[in-house]
Amino acid sequence: MPTILFYLFALIMIGGGIGVVALKNPVSSALSMIVSFIGLAALFVGLNAYFVGILQILVYTGAVMVLFLFIIMLLDLKKEEEKQFSSSSIAAGVVIPTLLVLQLIAVFQTSDFGNFQAITPESLAMSEQQLDPSIPADSVIRSSMAAENLADRKLPDVNLIGHKLFNEYNLPLQIIAVLLLVATVGCVALSKKLKAKS
Amino acid sequence: MNSALLLLIIPLLSAILIHFLLQQKMASIAAILGTIGTLVTLGISLSLLSSDAVGCSFNWAQIGDFNVNIGIQLDQLSKGMMVVVTGIGLLVHVFSLGYMKDDESKARYFGNLSLFMFSMTGIVLADNFVMMFIFWELVGLSSYLLIGHWYQKDSAADAAKKAFLSNRVGDFGFLIGILMIWGITGSIVFDQMALSAATPFLGAAVLLVFCGAIGKSAQLPLHVWLPDAMEGPTPVSALIHAATMVAAGVYMMARFFFSIGFDVIPDCSAVTIAWIGGITSLAAALMATQQDDIKKILAYSTLSQLGYMVMAVGLVDPNAGMFHLYTHAWFKALLFLGSGAVIYACHHEQNIWKMGGLFKKMPITGITFVIGTLCLTAVPFTSGFFSKEGILHAAHESNPALFYIAVAVAALTTFYMFRLLFIAFFGKAKDEHAAHAKEVPLVMAVPLLILGLMSLASPWIGKAIPALNDFHPHIGLEMNSVTIASIAAFVVGLAAAVVFYKGKESDPLANNKVMQLFRNKFYVDEAYAILIKIFQDLVAAIVHFIDEFFINGLLVGGLTRIAQGTGNLFRNHCQSGRLQGYATLLGLGAIVIIYIVTFL
Amino acid sequence: MQTASLTEYLFMSGLLFAIGLAGVIIRRNIIVIFMCLEMMLAAAALTLIAFSRYHTVNGLPDYDGQMLMFFIITVAAAEVAVGLAIIVALYRARQTVNTEDLTSLKG
Numbered sequence: 001m002p003t004i005l006f007y008l009f010a011l012i013m014i015g016g017g018i019g020v021v022a023l024k025n026p027v028s029s030a031l032s033m034i035v036s037f038i039g040l041a042a043l044f045v046g047l048n049a050y051f052v053g054i055l056q057i058l059v060y061t062g063a064v065m066v067l068f069l070f071i072i073m074l075l076d077l078k079k080e081e082e083k084q085f086s087s088s089s090i091a092a093g094v095v096i097p098t099l100l101v102l103q104l105i106a107v108f109q110t111s112d113f114g115n116f117q118a119i120t121p122e123s124l125a126m127s128e129q130q131l132d133p134s135i136p137a138d139s140v141i142r143s144s145m146a147a148e149n150l151a152d153r154k155l156p157d158v159n160l161i162g163h164k165l166f167n168e169y170n171l172p173l174q175i176i177a178v179l180l181l182v183a184t185v186g187c188v189a190l191s192k193k194l195k196a197k198s
Numbered sequence: 199m200n201s202a203l204l205l206l207i208i209p210l211l212s213a214i215l216i217h218f219l220l221q222q223k224m225a226s227i228a229a230i231l232g233t234i235g236t237l238v239t240l241g242i243s244l245s246l247l248s249s250d251a252v253g254c255s256f257n258w259a260q261i262g263d264f265n266v267n268i269g270i271q272l273d274q275l276s277k278g279m280m281v282v283v284t285g286i287g288l289l290v291h292v293f294s295l296g297y298m299k300d301d302e303s304k305a306r307y308f309g310n311l312s313l314f315m316f317s318m319t320g321i322v323l324a325d326n327f328v329m330m331f332i333f334w335e336l337v338g339l340s341s342y343l344l345i346g347h348w349y350q351k352d353s354a355a356d357a358a359k360k361a362f363l364s365n366r367v368g369d370f371g372f373l374i375g376i377l378m379i380w381g382i383t384g385s386i387v388f389d390q391m392a393l394s395a396a397t398p399f400l401g402a403a404v405l406l407v408f409c410g411a412i413g414k415s416a417q418l419p420l421h422v423w424l425p426d427a428m429e430g431p432t433p434v435s436a437l438i439h440a441a442t443m444v445a446a447g448v449y450m451m452a453r454f455f456f457s458i459g460f461d462v463i464p465d466c467s468a469v470t471i472a473w474i475g476g477i478t479s480l481a482a483a484l485m486a487t488q489q490d491d492i493k494k495i496l497a498y499s500t501l502s503q504l505g506y507m508v509m510a511v512g513l514v515d516p517n518a519g520m521f522h523l524y525t526h527a528w529f530k531a532l533l534f535l536g537s538g539a540v541i542y543a544c545h546h547e548q549n550i551w552k553m554g555g556l557f558k559k560m561p562i563t564g565i566t567f568v569i570g571t572l573c574l575t576a577v578p579f580t581s582g583f584f585s586k587e588g589i590l591h592a593a594h595e596s597n598p599a600l601f602y603i604a605v606a607v608a609a610l611t612t613f614y615m616f617r618l619l620f621i622a623f624f625g626k627a628k629d630e631h632a633a634h635a636k637e638v639p640l641v642m643a644v645p646l647l648i649l650g651l652m653s654l655a656s657p658w659i660g661k662a663i664p665a666l667n668d669f670h671p672h673i674g675l676e677m678n679s680v681t682i683a684s685i686a687a688f689v690v691g692l693a694a695a696v697v698f699y700k701g702k703e704s705d706p707l708a709n710n711k712v713m714q715l716f717r718n719k720f721y722v723d724e725a726y727a728i729l730i731k732i733f734q735d736l737v738a739a740i741v742h743f744i745d746e747f748f749i750n751g752l753l754v755g756g757l758t759r760i761a762q763g764t765g766n767l768f769r770n771h772c773q774s775g776r777l778q779g780y781a782t783l784l785g786l787g788a789i790v791i792i793y794i795v796t797f798l
Numbered sequence: 799m800q801t802a803s804l805t806e807y808l809f810m811s812g813l814l815f816a817i818g819l820a821g822v823i824i825r826r827n828i829i830v831i832f833m834c835l836e837m838m839l840a841a842a843a844l845t846l847i848a849f850s851r852y853h854t855v856n857g858l859p860d861y862d863g864q865m866l867m868f869f870i871i872t873v874a875a876a877e878v879a880v881g882l883a884i885i886v887a888l889y890r891a892r893q894t895v896n897t898e899d900l901t902s903l904k905g
Contacts, residue, residue: 006802010810017814017837020830021821029830033837040814040840043807047851048859052867056840059871064836064878071882072829075889089778093824096785097816103792104812113804117854127857155858164861165868176872183876190883193890775904777831777897781822 006046013039026072030065037061048119050157121153200254201242202270202323205280208235209316216309225304232308233291236315240284246277253325271325271388275456275520278660279322279449282524283442285652286531287315289645290437293535296642297433297542307347307431314340314438321446327376327386330450334372334410337443338365344438345430357426364423368413375406379458388457401464407454408471415447415504418478422723424501428493432538435493440500440534441527448507448523452516460514469597472512476600479505481720483610487617488707488717491548492537495618499574500530502607509604510589513596518588521660525581528656529573532649536567539642540622543635551704552629553622559635562643564623566650571619573653575612575688581656583684590680605683612691620699628703807848815841828888828895832881839874843867 016036020029037060044053117123127150149156165173212235216228255269291311298304317340320333338361346358376386382400383391393400411417416424427439438444451471455463479502486498503526510519541548543560557564573582586608593601627633637643652659698706707713715721772783818841821834850863889895 003802006806010806013810014813014817017817017821020833020837021817021824026827026829029833033833036814036837037840040844043810043844044847046802047807047847049847049851049864049867052847052864055868055871056843059875060836060840064875067878067882068829068833071886074886075829075895077827077829077895089782089824092778092782092785093820096782096789096823097820099789100785100792100819101812101816103789103796104809107796108805108809113852115803116801116852117857118801119854119857119859123857160858160861161864161868164865169865169869172869176869179873180876183880186880187883190880190887773904775901777828777900778823778826781819785819785823 006043009039009042009046011039012036013043015039026077027069030068030072033068034061034065037065048155048157050155051161119155124150124153124155200251200270202246202251202253202272205239205242205284205319205323206270206316208239209312209319211235213309213312213316216305216312220305225308228305228308229291229295229298232312233288233295235312236284236288236291239315239319240281240288243277243280243284246272247281253323255325258329266328267326267387268329269325269387270323272323275449275453276322278520278524280319282527283315283318283322286437286441286527286649287311287318289649290433290531290535293436293538293642293645294431294433296639297538298431301431303347307344310340310343310347311434311437314344314443318442318446322449325388327379327388330453331369331373331376334414334446334450335369337438337446338362338369338414341365341427341438341443344434345427347431347434348429351429353426354429357423357429361423361427364416364420365413368409368411368420371406371409372411372413375403375409378403378406383458388453391457393458393462396462396464400458400462401467404454404463404467405470408451408467408474411447411451411508412474413447414450415444415508416478416501417447417474417505417508418481419722421478421482421501422726425494425497425719428491428497432493432534432541435497436531436534436538439497440530444500444504445507445523445527448504448511448519451508451511452520455511455514455516463514468512468514470512472509472597472600475505475508475510475512476603477505478502479509479607480603480610483607483614484716485719486614487610488705488713489614490551490705492540492550492553492618492622493534493548495550495614496530496533496537499533499611499615502611503530503574506586506589506604506607509600510592513589513592513600515588515592518585518592521588522585524660525573525585525653525656528649529570529582529653532566532570532646532653533574535642535646535649536563536570539563539638539646540567540635542638542642544629544631547629547631550618550622553627553632554625554629555623555627556632556635557623560637562637562646566646567623568619569650569653571615575615575691576608576684577688578681578685581653584657587680587684590684594680601683605687608684608687609691609694612688613694616692616695617699620695621702625701625703804848804852808845811841811844811848814838814844826896826898828885828897828900829882831897832878832885836874836878839870843870846870 013036016032016034016039019032020036023029023032037056041053041056041061044050044056147156149159212232216231220228220231251272253270253272255267257265258268259266291308294307294311298307301307314337317333317336321330321337324330324333342358342362345361346354348354349358378399379391380386382397382403383393385391413420424439424444428435430439482498482501482505486495486502489495489498503522507519507522507526510516510522539560540553540556540563543556543563544553547553557568569580573580576583576586590601590604590608593604627635638646718724772779815838818834818838821837822831825831825834846863846867850861850867851859853860853863885895888900892900894900
């Protein structure tokens with residue numbers, strides 16, 4: 001991703017984040033958060049993680065934030081009253097994150113990661129040749145769409161994720177499914193009105 | 199199984215059965231069980247006399263190279279002592295059947311009596327000092343339980359406590375003495391204790407061991423518990439506080455002296471022991487002259503006679519001491535049981551000035567009591583005469599001063615015993631109870647008769663049985679200075695008693711200043727009370743200060759206050775319930791951890 | 799073509815995280831606090847994706863990082879659902895979402 005675009009989307013993301021913290025109306029906060037997440041999704045795409053970027057927009061921006069907005073409306077939250085945030089909490093809220101960032105900068109001063117390896121059609125072609133000297137010829141990946149995409153010099157993002165998810169991460173996937181079920185049941189149980197004991 | 203072991207097991211079994219199974223519901227069975235148990239042990243003891251059974255021993259505890267055994271030592275000393283213990287024990291049991299017939303807690307009484315028999319047997323048969331010490335403490339316990347049998351009475355409970363605590367003082371010295379003896383001789387087993395030559399510290403060790411005897415045999419200055427112990431039932435006084443347990447100190451010293459050998463005992467220790475015995479004997483005899491309680495008179499008399507025995511031990515003639523122990527056990531048990539019979543007949547009246555004329559109303563008791571008195575006062579050809587003569591001989595040979603004290607004590611003994619006899623048994627009845635007194639039932643009279651017989655016959659029985667050789671150093675009447683002194687003492691004492699007390703209604707000497715000193719037991723109890731008060735208050739004040747200021751204020755209180763203060767600090771400022779506060783702390787923690795992990 | 803370096807991505811991620819933390823510390827509305835938490839989670843996700851891209855295998859990104867991101871999104875969704883349900887229940891009981899008024903945990 002060109003540096004200029006990176007800084008643009010990063011600015012959108014950070015600006016949205018600041019909006020979440022600074023805006024007093026919860027609805028405005030939620031909307032700024034959507035902006036921030038869109039910027040984040042763009043950064044994901046810039047990192048060649050197309051699937052995750054789309055997931056970010058679909059799940060976070062589309063579902064989660066809508067849920068937030070829905071709850072804010074449901075509870076009919078007003079603007080936070082005019083009373084100022086207490087100076088001590090503002091001081092803590094500024095100093096501690098600043099310290100964290102300073103520490104981060106100090107760490108970066110001592111380390112140099114260098115640049116990303118570029119992913120271009122040429123590099124993909126090379127990858128296809130190097131891909132799997134150990135993988136036998138009749139393996140799934142050789143005959144799968146991933147291999148075809150790679151041969152077409154396209155990054156087989158979704159293919160590889162799907163391949164990885166259903167092969168190596170199958171058990172965690174099942175567990176996550178159970179977790180979602182539990183969360184659903186939990187939501188129902190929590191939202192149910194308690195019957196008055198009589 | 200070694201039949202000697204049965205001597206230990208039977209009383210223990212009986213005590214356990216009575217305490218845990220029979221309890222109060224089957225009190226009569228408990229009484230019979232205890233009595234039969236004692237009868238069986240007496241049988242075994244008698245059979246051991248003629249047999250040449252040897253002791254046995256098994257390991258009880260092993261600490262490194264140091265072994266503690268539970269063992270039995272069978273020799274003349276222990277065999278003879280066993281006969282005394284079980285014989286008098288049996289008679290006291292039988293007497294108790296009548297005396298304690300209507301007691302509310304008869305089962306507890308007989309259970310404790312069995313426990314005592316077990317403990318006393320253990321002392322007598324012990325073949326080492328540690329085992330003896332264990333049983334030594336057990337007799338202390340059973341004595342405590344029996345003195346406090348009527349614990350509802352404050353005086354009985356206090357007396358039990360006093361006896362126990364006084365014994366503890368002596369036992370502390372005893373324990374140190376045992377350790378020193380172990381260090382000096384390298385063994386706690388009596389058989390392996392013999393020393394060829396005196397060693398340094400042996401004198402101190404002997405005196406420390408003697409501390410145990412001071413406590414148990416109630417020598418000065420720990421004699422104060424024995425008169426108070428008369429709060430217990432009278433048969434208990436007869437068995438424990440006259441015949442057997444208090445004599446255990448003498449027995450232990452004799453056993454100890456025989457074990458290490460007479461030659462190595464340092465003179466200074468022996469003389470100290472002898473003088474303690476002599477002074478106890480004299481002081482107790484003086485106190486006995488002014489007591490009004492029939493049991494107290496006998497208690498002080500016991501003290502006095504124990505002083506005799508200790509004196510004999512101190513004169514390095516334990517044989518004489520043991521012989522006196524042997525004869526004294528019979529006639530003092532007789533006197534106590536006789537006093538018990540009198541008390542029983544007079545509805546628990548113990549003051550001799552409220553008795554009188556009992557001899558005619560209670561002929562068996564009267565006659566046996568007179569026999570006991572004659573023995574105690576050493577009338578020629580009674581058992582007391584022979585045994586006292588042995589001690590007088592020993593004193594005459596080695597320590598003239600003690601000899602004169604002993605003769606004086608003999609005169610005093612005659613004086614106070616005939617005072618008792620004249621006032622309680624002759625003259626007119628001075629109280630309604632005494633006027634209507636009746637002879638005691640057969641179950642109590644028979645033990646009195648047997649004891650009367652034994653009191654007279656014990657020296658000859660001792661002579662007839664080879665195993666009792668230790669008990670008759672000398673029997674016979676030879677006219678020498680000692681015999682003459684003994685008879686003279688008797689005559690002087692008798693004459694004084696006749697002059698002062700024959701047919702008197704009240705004590706003619708009660709207002710004499712010196713006599714009041716005797717009546718008040720030389721104010722020893724009061725002096726102890728003051729001493730204890732001063733020490734106790736001072737120490738208590740210091741301890742209280744340390745406890746309050748250092749321990750409570752600084753250590754315990756200070757630590758808790760620090761913890762509490764710190765806790766409050768965190769509770770009030772950190773545990774505020776404010777979400778933002780927690781988040782701030784979380785952030786701070788993350789910063790600190792990052793700093794430590796990355797930059798340090 | 800000049801591209802942004804890993805350091806820059808990580809720095810942006812750290813910045814977003816710091817802003818989220820600041821929001822958690824400063825804000826009083828519990829729903830906004832919850833949103834800030836989501837933001838911190840997203841910042842962590844950005845780090846994961848950046849490293850996944852940086853650590854190439856055979857010229858392809860390391861998809862283990864993206865897998866982790868996938869699970870984070872799933873768990874976060876479940877968390878949001880339960881969290882919001884709790885907030886609703888809380889609001890029903892207390893009639894407030896202001897953390898100043900929710901101090902019953904005070905020791």
